[in-house]
Amino acid sequence: MRARPGAPQDPDQPYLKLPGSNRLRTNPDGLWFCFGGTQADPFVDIFAIEACGSYQNLLDKRSRFAPSMHSMLAVCSVNWLLQPVSLTNSMPRWHYTGLLGRPPVSPLALPVRDIRVMYALRPRHYANFASSQIPHAHEFFAPVEAIIGPDGWHHPHLRAFIARTSPRANFFDYPGVSAA
Numbered sequence: 001m002r003a004r005p006g007a008p009q010d011p012d013q014p015y016l017k018l019p020g021s022n023r024l025r026t027n028p029d030g031l032w033f034c035f036g037g038t039q040a041d042p043f044v045d046i047f048a049i050e051a052c053g054s055y056q057n058l059l060d061k062r063s064r065f066a067p068s069m070h071s072m073l074a075v076c077s078v079n080w081l082l083q084p085v086s087l088t089n090s091m092p093r094w095h096y097t098g099l100l101g102r103p104p105v106s107p108l109a110l111p112v113r114d115i116r117v118m119y120a121l122r123p124r125h126y127a128n129f130a131s132s133q134i135p136h137a138h139e140f141f142a143p144v145e146a147i148i149g150p151d152g153w154h155h156p157h158l159r160a161f162i163a164r165t166s167p168r169a170n171f172f173d174y175p176g177v178s179a180a
Contacts, residue, residue: 004031012077
């Protein structure tokens with residue numbers, strides 16, 4: 001489910017934070033949730049996109065998703081949860097999660113189980129980074145032009161690249177054996 005960006009008039013978009021913190025929030029440029037678990041043991045897997053305008057900006061954003069920072073919460077406001085999933089799906093988000101038995105009366109804060117982040121870099125930064133760095137397992141890099149270009153999300157190579165960010169991509173598809 002798409003969490004960010006939302007409608008420009010919607011101030012209650014979900015955000016990420018460290019448990020116990022009430023100030024330091026991470027608002028990725030793009031954020032998608034995959035809700036899972038049960039009402040008793042809920043979690044969310046996230047896919048985030050961070051557009052980086054400078055090398056320093058890349059380093060700052062990478063630090064927010066560093067492997068040691070996996071103790072992270074995704075926070076969804078009541079207002080956001082009560083809104084429809086999309087323009088084409090009128091089901092309320094809270095119901096779509098499958099984790100709540102009735103409409104929420106307080107914000108929902110879920111532990112983040114899995115993180116995948118795609119960093120969109122300017123061409124020069126992308127070339128320099130790709131030639132000299134090794135990404136962490138949860139990190140993916142693309143030139144920003146590939147994302148905001150004329151084909152954008154519809155470009156087959158970009159769609160194939162994003163498909164590889166799925167946690168399912170970490171498992172070998174072997175006939176007769178299911179990783180699910």
